[in-house]
Amino acid sequence: MxxxxxxxxxxxxxxxxxxxxxxxxxxxxxxxxxxxxxxxxxxxxxxxxxxxxxxxxxxxxxxxxxxxxxxxxxxxxxxxxEVFEDMQLFKKESETYFKILPELDKFAQTNFGPSCYYVTSTPIDTIVFEDLKLRRLRQIDRFNAIDESHCAIVFSKLAKFHAASMHLAEKNPNIFDNFQIGMYSERNFQAEQNREFFLKKFQMAIKITERTAGYESIAKKMKVLEPTYIQRAWENFDSKKGLLKVLNHGDLWRNNLFFKYESDESNIPTECLFIDYQGCIYSGPGIDINYFLNTSVQIDILKGKRDYLLKECYYQTLRKTLEELSYKKVPTYSDVEADILNYEFFGLFSAIGSSINQLIHELSYAKFLEGLNDEKRFETCINLAPRAEKFRAKLEYVLRRADSLGLLDQ
The missing domain is CATH 3.10.450 (Nuclear Transport Factor 2; Chain: A,)
Structure with missing residues (x-):
């Protein structure tokens, strides 16, 4: 060799x-x-x-x-x-590729992810996949939010993924026993370094909101929420209230999507595949839906096309796929809507986290801390971010909507 x-x-x-x-x-x-x-x-x-x-x-x-x-x-x-070991990321991803995805692909008559060629846990947990770029699939810029055409493709594919998992669970009720913990575990939330990082991001969101005209009352609610913010996020993610159960991808955001286009020169997507199945969790579909909406979608789409994406792209595909699979009790749109609402606080947590992560990436973590801890340097640091205007606009929209849903109330 x-x-x-x-x-x-x-x-x-x-x-x-x-x-x-x-x-x-x-x-x-x-x-x-x-x-x-x-x-x-x-x-x-x-x-x-x-x-x-x-x-x-x-x-x-x-x-x-x-x-x-x-x-x-x-x-x-x-x-x-080390804190992530109890989440069984490797075990779940391996099982997903070799046991779950072949079944879901068969039921939905589509392909949800790359081919997997090899897996080993010796000496280090390692998986080998095909390179999707050779199939002329490509990712979009991880810092550019997704437009309507891409969102429609994602929600349609996600609905097929969820529907196929519902059919699989109906046929084999114990198939998802190893998928009870997702990207977040109680240990993950409670780990000191993670709690500090989550909290600092929320504190930065508060500082920005305090300086935004018309958001004074929201900023006050956020200050009151601060001591219980992380615990509420964990409790919402771990919620067992939902009646619907699907296999969630668990980390569905734009960096974990590969798109196929009409041609190499085209920006019109015709198909998408998901990667990184390490965070899969058997829970309500509201986890995937809220996470994707709050981390990856353009603001104008959130404002004007949310209902279209959820009703026409997601639900209609979910219903059609379940009917084709002769699923016994197809959920109504109201059932799906209730599950999405159930996980809205997790959506807020995801929106704040992803927004501040982008800010940190553009500023560096050192400048982020400088802006957080030094009042005189705050505005200078924030405005250094190349996408500062879009960042503020997204945060304002997310917080206004969260307030209207009562998510900021104690």
Whole structure:
């Protein structure tokens, strides 16, 4: 095996890729000739994992030489990531790819994610996938909110995903027993470093709101809410009130979506696939819906197209898919609407978190803390953010809506 000049982690050795190749080819006689490894995404773009893109050259059948590109995802639960171990991210993602998705794909007659070629927990939890870019699917800029055409595709696909999971649970009631914890666990919420980070983001939102004309009463409510904000977010996420149960993707935001387009030059999407199934949770569909709406959608779409997306794109697809699967008790739109409302506080938590995360990314965490702790530097720091105007507009809309729903009241 000839390796590239880029350093290959010790565990990603020839034996590892030989195993991947066997699964990829579905035959035992392949041989790895060369490995080229690079980082698969930028720093901070993937939750508690390390992503590599690997191009391999291989030979088989004595003389045939070919190449392939794979995505390798490793999850080292050490240091700051130890708090996530009890969430069983690797176990859930592995089970999703090898046990759940094949069933959902079959029921919905579509493809929900990339092909998975190999999984191992030795020495580090690692999964190997196909590279969706080779299928001419692409991601959008993680800092640009999604427009109506993309949202319509996402909600239609999400409805099929949820419907197929409902059918699977009807056929096998215990199939989702390992999916009771999602991206957030009680330990995750209670961990000191996480509580501090969540709280600082809420405090920054308060400071911005206090300086926004017409939002004085909302800012006061937020100050009163501050001591119980994190606990309320956890209790809402962990809510068992909903009557509907689906397999939620659990981390459905624009960075975990790949889109297919009419052509390489087109911006009109025709299909989407989901990636990163580590946060899947069997709970109400309001988790996925609120999270996506509050982290990924353009403000004008939230204001003017919310009902259209939920009724026409999501619910009508959900109903149609369930009817085609002969599901016994198809929920009404009122049932779905009630579940979405049930998780609205989690939606608020997600909106504030994603908005402030964008601010931190644009300013750096040091400048974020500087603005939070130094009144004189606050406005200067906030206005340094290239997307400051859009950031403020989103926060204002989210908080006004939250207030109208009574989410800020004690």
């Amino acid at each position: 000839e390796e590239s000049k880029l350093a290959v982690p010790e565990y990603l050795d020839n034996a590892f890729f030989q195993e991947v190749l066997r699964n990829y080819l579905k035959r035992p006689d392949g041989n790895i000739d060369r490995i080229e490894l690079s980082m698969g995404c930028g720093s901070g773009e993937n939750f508690c994992s390390v992503i590599y893109r690997v191009r391999v050259q291989f030979s088989y059948d004595k003389s045939k030489c070919e190449s392939a590109t794979w995505i390798v995802k490793s999850m080292p639960y050490v240091g700051e990531y």
